[in-house]
Amino acid sequence: MRLGVLDIGSNTVHLLLADVRPGGRPLAETHDRSIVRLMRFLTSEGAISDEGVAQLTDAAARARALIAEDHVDEVLATATSALRDASNGPEVIAEIERTLGHDLQVLDGETEARFTFLAVRRWFGWASGRIQLFDIGGGSLELAAGADELPDIAASVPLGAGRMTVAYLPDDPPGDVAVDALRAHARSVLAPVAEQFASFPRPDHIVGSSKAIRSLAKLAGYPAAGWTGSERMLLPRAALASWIPRLAHIPASARQELPGITPDRTFQIVAAAVVLHTAMEMMDATQLEVSPWALREGVLLRYIESMAWDHLGR
Numbered sequence: 001m002r003l004g005v006l007d008i009g010s011n012t013v014h015l016l017l018a019d020v021r022p023g024g025r026p027l028a029e030t031h032d033r034s035i036v037r038l039m040r041f042l043t044s045e046g047a048i049s050d051e052g053v054a055q056l057t058d059a060a061a062r063a064r065a066l067i068a069e070d071h072v073d074e075v076l077a078t079a080t081s082a083l084r085d086a087s088n089g090p091e092v093i094a095e096i097e098r099t100l101g102h103d104l105q106v107l108d109g110e111t112e113a114r115f116t117f118l119a120v121r122r123w124f125g126w127a128s129g130r131i132q133l134f135d136i137g138g139g140s141l142e143l144a145a146g147a148d149e150l151p152d153i154a155a156s157v158p159l160g161a162g163r164m165t166v167a168y169l170p171d172d173p174p175g176d177v178a179v180d181a182l183r184a185h186a187r188s189v190l191a192p193v194a195e196q197f198a199s200f201p202r203p204d205h206i207v208g209s210s211k212a213i214r215s216l217a218k219l220a221g222y223p224a225a226g227w228t229g230s231e232r233m234l235l236p237r238a239a240l241a242s243w244i245p246r247l248a249h250i251p252a253s254a255r256q257e258l259p260g261i262t263p264d265r266t267f268q269i270v271a272a273a274v275v276l277h278t279a280m281e282m283m284d285a286t287q288l289e290v291s292p293w294a295l296r297e298g299v300l301l302r303y304i305e306s307m308a309w310d311h312l313g314r
Contacts, residue, residue, distance in 0.1 A: 109156020
């Protein structure tokens with residue numbers, strides 16, 4: 001069957017199309033991305049402004065047309081922290097559902113972390129042992145760790161790159177003082193979470209997912225041994241640290257000239273780097289292995305798994 005996975009995130013509205021069958025490997029492709037950067041449209045009361053709602057409904061209408069054009073059999077539409085945390089979230093969700101013509105599942109932070117962990121587990125395989133996951137989006141940072149298909153521990157904290165850019169790095173370029181303030185805030189938020197994760201066994205693989213981490217790996221990382229291109233990248237903490245002062249003094253308009261930094265990430269990449277480096281430091285991660293699979297693939301894999309169980313029960 002043809003499946004559409006629509007991910008309404010803090011930075012983009014992303015449509016993934018896939019041919020799926022029970023127990024089969026998903027044959028997925030990115031079909032469309034709309035850049036919205038919702039954090040730009042949050043009011044002082046924490047609501048999404050009318051302009052932001054218009055951006056979302058335009059993206060939903062575009063996705064609906066593409067879904068119809070591609071003869072998709074089933075649609076899985078999810079939303080993450082920007083809609084989850086907005087004070088007018090229920091009203092905005094209802095408007096998106098009317099435009100899209102499908103229900104929208106709003107994922108809480110821990111569920112988001114668990115779906116992403118599932119995708120990473122499947123990508124790296126059972127032989128990879130214990131995995132610790134870092135995933136940074138526009139609104140939140142997800143963390144998870146475990147040796148099984150689902151993590152032993154999962155957490156979500158409001159340290160997303162878009163949220164932190166608006167709150168701590170509004171100037172362009174932000175400069176060192178603002179970066180230091182963001183780092184201090186991230187450390188205070190992460191302290192209790194890092195303590196919880198420290199009580200679990202040391203991971204065999206420390207993995208980063210999300211577009212922001214892949215961008216940073218292209219900027220400051222290198223391909224893993226035996227691999228070429230961007231399929232298996234490593235992001236050392238020391239290399240990431242060396243880039244932060246430079247990024248903080250480069251205007252956003254110039255950052256897109258750097259390797260891996262796409263136009264939709266230019267404003268948020270400094271905050272992403274600071275938060276990620278702080279989290280790696282506090283959780284004793286010297287480097288990340290970068291996974292090309294993340295939340296969307298996790299949602300897709302969970303659906304295929306449910307199909308397989310239904311098929312076996314017949």
